Amino acid sequence: MDRPRVVVHAVASVDGRLTLAPDVLLLYGDERWQAVAGPSDEVYERLKLTYKPQVFLEGSGSFVPSDAEPEPLPPVDGDPQSLYQDFLPPDVVHRAGHQGWFTAVDSRGRVRWLYKEFEGWEGWHLLVLVAHHTPPEYLAYLQRRNIPYLVAGEERVDLRAALEKLGSQLGVTCVVSTAGGRLNGALLRAGLVDEISVEFFPAVIGGFETPSLFDSPALKPDQWPTRLKLICAQVQAEGRVRLRYEVVPEHVS
Numbered sequence: 001m002d003r004p005r006v007v008v009h010a011v012a013s014v015d016g017r018l019t020l021a022p023d024v025l026l027l028y029g030d031e032r033w034q035a036v037a038g039p040s041d042e043v044y045e046r047l048k049l050t051y052k053p054q055v056f057l058e059g060s061g062s063f064v065p066s067d068a069e070p071e072p073l074p075p076v077d078g079d080p081q082s083l084y085q086d087f088l089p090p091d092v093v094h095r096a097g098h099q100g101w102f103t104a105v106d107s108r109g110r111v112r113w114l115y116k117e118f119e120g121w122e123g124w125h126l127l128v129l130v131a132h133h134t135p136p137e138y139l140a141y142l143q144r145r146n147i148p149y150l151v152a153g154e155e156r157v158d159l160r161a162a163l164e165k166l167g168s169q170l171g172v173t174c175v176v177s178t179a180g181g182r183l184n185g186a187l188l189r190a191g192l193v194d195e196i197s198v199e200f201f202p203a204v205i206g207g208f209e210t211p212s213l214f215d216s217p218a219l220k221p222d223q224w225p226t227r228l229k230l231i232c233a234q235v236q237a238e239g240r241v242r243l244r245y246e247v248v249p250e251h252v253s
């Protein structure tokens, strides 16, 4: 395989909802979610032990609501072309104690980062995936903050190309996506998901627009559902069920 292995992991209600309603961002905490889904602190430790990923992947939707107006950034002086090359500052890439990359897709340059490293995540550093249409002001902002980025794709991030770059430029062999439904849906439709791991908790959330496991364009008449092969099913405490499935490649009948 010429790209890293991709595992999608999510915590979902029995009806596959990833949050309580559109634009309820769990990152900022919600007592109703915590009450039904339980604490999330140990999830990442378990994922690190199981998959030994070098990348955890998120989408911008985990950090900013869809209608958020990002804080304006100063204009770029001079020719912005040089900004559209991968920015991998050696002092970050080769820093001591490197464990992995906390990586976010943000082709529209919407997220303003408060932190580059995170409490309890020693050795993990922020990395952003951008595209050729990402505003130059945002790339200049990332460079000023010494936040590494990879450029892949034109309008949006070309997810396959970005994964290939993670492999070729940073030696990444396993990515765990803990993103929301739209990024996971885009990965699925692009044929980039190798394993799906879901922890279902015993509640139903409903909603017409509430993010769910794989939010993506509907199947066309000539497209088939993604077939899965069970790896394991574990009944956990308090009625939770963890399911792990291998994605069956499309050409296998």
Ligand SMILES: NC(=O)c1ccc[n+]([C@@H]2O[C@H](COP(=O)([O-])OP(=O)(O)OC[C@H]3O[C@@H](n4cnc5c(N)ncnc54)[C@H](OP(=O)(O)O)[C@@H]3O)[C@@H](O)[C@H]2O)c1
Pocket: 009, 010, 011, 012, 017, 018, 019, 022, 023, 024, 025, 026, 027, 058, 059, 060, 061, 062, 105, 106, 107, 108, 109, 156, 157, 158, 159, 178, 179, 180, 181, 182, 183, 184, 186, 211, 215
């Ligand atoms: N329960 C859980 O396990 C869990 C996990 C994560 C998040 N959540 C919740 O889920 C919600 C966020 O989910 P969401 O679906 O709104 O956001 P999301 O999954 O973050 O999806 C939006 C991101 O996907 C990218 N994207 C979408 N389609 C793409 C495509 N075709 N090609 C390339 N990139 C593409 C977007 O890129 P652009 O920047 O280019 O638009 C953006 O970065 C939040 O409420 C969050 O709290 C729950």
